[in-house]
Amino acid sequence: MRALRILLEKEFRQIFRNPAILRLMFMMPTVQLLFLPLAADYEVKHVNVCVVDYDRSPYSHRLVNKIKATDYFQLVDYTDSYDKALRQLARDEADVVVQISDGFERSLVRENEATVFLAVNAVNGVKANLGGAYMRAVISDFNNEVRVEWAPPQGMNLQPVIGVEAINWYNPLMNYKIFMVPGIVVILVTMVGGFLSALNIVKEKEVGTIEQINVTPIHKYQFILGKLIPFWVLGLIILTIGLFISWVAYGIVPVGSLLTIYVFAAAYLLAVLGMGLGVSTLANNQQQAMLISFFLMMIFILLGGLYTSIDSMPRWAQVVTWFNPVTYFIEVMRMVVLKGSTLYDIRMHIGIVLLMAVVLNGFAVLNYRKRS
Amino acid sequence: MTTAIQVDHISKGFTTGKEKVSAVKDVTFTVGKGELFGLVGPDGAGKTTLFRILTTLLLADSGSASVDGFDVVKDVQSIRKRVGYMPGKFSLYPDLTVAENLAFFATLFNTSLKENYDLVRAIYHQIEPFEKRKAGALSGGMKQKLALSCALIHRPSVLFLDEPTTGVDAVSRKEFWELLRGLQAAGISILVSTPYMDEASLCDRVALMQEGKIMDINSPQGITANFTKPLYAIRSRNMYELMRALQQHEAVESCYPFGQQHHVVFKDDRLRPDDIRTLVTPLAGDGLEVERIQPTIEDSFMDLMHQ
Numbered sequence: 001m002r003a004l005r006i007l008l009e010k011e012f013r014q015i016f017r018n019p020a021i022l023r024l025m026f027m028m029p030t031v032q033l034l035f036l037p038l039a040a041d042y043e044v045k046h047v048n049v050c051v052v053d054y055d056r057s058p059y060s061h062r063l064v065n066k067i068k069a070t071d072y073f074q075l076v077d078y079t080d081s082y083d084k085a086l087r088q089l090a091r092d093e094a095d096v097v098v099q100i101s102d103g104f105e106r107s108l109v110r111e112n113e114a115t116v117f118l119a120v121n122a123v124n125g126v127k128a129n130l131g132g133a134y135m136r137a138v139i140s141d142f143n144n145e146v147r148v149e150w151a152p153p154q155g156m157n158l159q160p161v162i163g164v165e166a167i168n169w170y171n172p173l174m175n176y177k178i179f180m181v182p183g184i185v186v187i188l189v190t191m192v193g194g195f196l197s198a199l200n201i202v203k204e205k206e207v208g209t210i211e212q213i214n215v216t217p218i219h220k221y222q223f224i225l226g227k228l229i230p231f232w233v234l235g236l237i238i239l240t241i242g243l244f245i246s247w248v249a250y251g252i253v254p255v256g257s258l259l260t261i262y263v264f265a266a267a268y269l270l271a272v273l274g275m276g277l278g279v280s281t282l283a284n285n286q287q288q289a290m291l292i293s294f295f296l297m298m299i300f301i302l303l304g305g306l307y308t309s310i311d312s313m314p315r316w317a318q319v320v321t322w323f324n325p326v327t328y329f330i331e332v333m334r335m336v337v338l339k340g341s342t343l344y345d346i347r348m349h350i351g352i353v354l355l356m357a358v359v360l361n362g363f364a365v366l367n368y369r370k371r372s
Numbered sequence: 373m374t375t376a377i378q379v380d381h382i383s384k385g386f387t388t389g390k391e392k393v394s395a396v397k398d399v400t401f402t403v404g405k406g407e408l409f410g411l412v413g414p415d416g417a418g419k420t421t422l423f424r425i426l427t428t429l430l431l432a433d434s435g436s437a438s439v440d441g442f443d444v445v446k447d448v449q450s451i452r453k454r455v456g457y458m459p460g461k462f463s464l465y466p467d468l469t470v471a472e473n474l475a476f477f478a479t480l481f482n483t484s485l486k487e488n489y490d491l492v493r494a495i496y497h498q499i500e501p502f503e504k505r506k507a508g509a510l511s512g513g514m515k516q517k518l519a520l521s522c523a524l525i526h527r528p529s530v531l532f533l534d535e536p537t538t539g540v541d542a543v544s545r546k547e548f549w550e551l552l553r554g555l556q557a558a559g560i561s562i563l564v565s566t567p568y569m570d571e572a573s574l575c576d577r578v579a580l581m582q583e584g585k586i587m588d589i590n591s592p593q594g595i596t597a598n599f600t601k602p603l604y605a606i607r608s609r610n611m612y613e614l615m616r617a618l619q620q621h622e623a624v625e626s627c628y629p630f631g632q633q634h635h636v637v638f639k640d641d642r643l644r645p646d647d648i649r650t651l652v653t654p655l656a657g658d659g660l661e662v663e664r665i666q667p668t669i670e671d672s673f674m675d676l677m678h679q
Contacts, residue, residue, distance in 0.1 A: 006479035010468065017467050208463030212522070215427050216480040217452040371429055371448070 003218045007226030029188050033245045037177050047131035050077045050085040050094035057105035063142050072134045095121050096131050177250050182333035183306040185242035190326055193235040193269055197276030198293040200227055202283050214370040224365050228273050235269040255340035264332050267353045271325045274360030281367040300326040328353055376530050376561030377403040382435035384421055395421040397584040403563055408556050411565040412572045413581030419565040423534045427457045440529050456528035458519045460535040466508025470499055470518055473507050481526030492521045494554055513544035533564040549574045569670035580673050587676040599667040602641050605633040608656035617655040626678050
């Protein structure tokens with residue numbers, strides 16, 4: 001026990017003597033949480049639209065005005081040359097080209113139908129997709145307006161229409177920040193825990209201090225515990241800072257209890273740190289450890305369900321996410337923060353993460369050899 | 373029991389890429405209790421590998437070894453408790469202070485500086501004024517002293533010092549060897565390695581190592597006494613020409629530079645200094661000096677290497 005205590009004492013001393021780590025610990029959550037959610041916005045705004053109006057009639061003007069009136073679109077050009085518009089698309093000045101054909105009004109009035117042609121720049125997939133969808137929504141809205149105006153005075157709707165009304169549970173305003181911020185907190189905790197622990201044992205290898213430790217009679221598990229505990233504490237501190245910032249800056253207060261989050265985080269950190277320490281025992285120098293961790297971290301983050309929905313991933317990717325601890329934490333965070341889930345609701349998640357912790361730490365202890 | 377270290381036919385090889393390099397080849401020697409034993413050899417002779425095997429950091433491919441009566445494979449924990457190891461590379465925590473490093477290693481061995489102060493006093497006394505300084509900010513000689521203090525803090529019965537004086541200035545080296553004598557007097561058996569031949573004469577016994585093999589084990593006097601061939605120190609104005617001429621001469625067994633002179637070993641031990649002078653004169657230019665000298669450890673080493 002004395003050995004473990006002095007190991008911990010030494011580890012904390014080294015951490016607090018390293019101003020870079022301390023600065024990073026406070027800077028990272030602050031910057032990531034204050035600025036990233038503003039930038040990582042899923043709503044697409046400022047889609048540049050170029051309208052090619054061959055008709056130039058009152059109705060086509062009405063449609064253009066409607067497009068201009070929304071927040072989502074920015075009219076960059078109003079022209080009568082489709083070629084010119086396409087050139088703008090090629091130069092990336094326009095994202096969407098709307099072509100209103102000659103005789104738009106006439107065929108709308110006479111034949112009760114008219115065509116509008118949409119050309120979308122799909123280089124930026126998300127923008128193209130959403131921009132196109134918005135545009136279709138605007139046009140269909142315009143269509144409805146016109147139909148209401150022309151409907152028989154009795155107000156009888158000749159063609160029955162099914163309207164869909166949706167209610168968004170748990171996040172009624174679909175505020176993406178409530179959805180993103182807890183996820184970013186998870187990424188933060190994972191990065192700090194994963195990287196710091198991965199670099200630590202390797203550093204002792206590089207400096208050569210591990211030789212000196214290896215000739216002492218301390219046990220392997222004591223050494224690993226001496227590495228695990230300090231970063232476990234650091235991880236929980238980062239989590240606290242993250243939750244504090246999301247409360248102050250975004251007013252996000254978990255619907256569920258904080259205790260639930262901390263209990264899960266405690267188990268989760270064991271798994272992440274076990275992975276880091278495992279990497280640390282595998283690598284021979286800090287560069288290797290950094291690259292391996294980076295590789296794993298990229299996969300964990302991209303397949304963690306923060307940026308893309310797991311349900312829409314291909315089957316094999318979904319299988320990969322089962323082995324991704326980040327997936328479970330992001331899910332738990334959202335469940336607790338948005339829905340108020342309790343410890344009982346997340347018992348499966350805790351169980352799986354604890355199992356990961358046992359496997360990964362077991363690997364770290366076994367793979368750390370005092371003798372080569 | 374009178375042996376501190378027993379090494380029995382130890383071999384160890386490493387694979388680098390496809391090549392297999394054997395670092396230690398069938399090495400056997402014993403170090404007595406309280407002895408100051410030196411492993412002398414150039415870089416790459418296998419000294420560090422041997423140290424790592426004896427301090428339980430590395431497994432040998434074949435052979436057996438024991439330290440203080442404990443087997444290096446089976447009784448690992450017992451050995452770790454009674455052995456002090458100072459690696460060739462400074463390997464204490466540079467971001468911890470002198471006092472913190474010492475306290476850390478003392479606690480890992482379940483002891484304290486106070487308990488063993490009498491043993492480390494002579495060494496620690498010199499770095500005590502810098503107690504609060506970070507170990508990384510110490511000078512080379514001070515680092516060595518701190519490392520030695522840390523290796524001694526648990527009162528080991530056997531001390532392993534891997535090239536403790538490499539990269540240390542001449543004064544500090546001399547001081548260091550005096551400290552080792554003091555530790556020996558306190559009853560500690562010491563195995564020390566060094567690439568410096570002049571330090572070999574400060575040991576009780578030395579093993580000369582070259583390319584993983586031990587060439588000779590003896591007391592420093594014994595090693596030089598075995599060297600019976602005529603050895604001359606020769607110098608002239610044009611040392612380079614002289615060296616080439618001597619190396620090609622049929623009466624010369626070997627010739628190598630030694631400081632400001634060339635040391636030359638002749639094949640025929642009946643040659644007298646006057647014969648040598650007449651033999652060398654035509655080879656050398658002006659300023660020829662010839663002197664018969666007593667062999668040093670280095671001369672013995674060079675001789676053994678050529679055999």
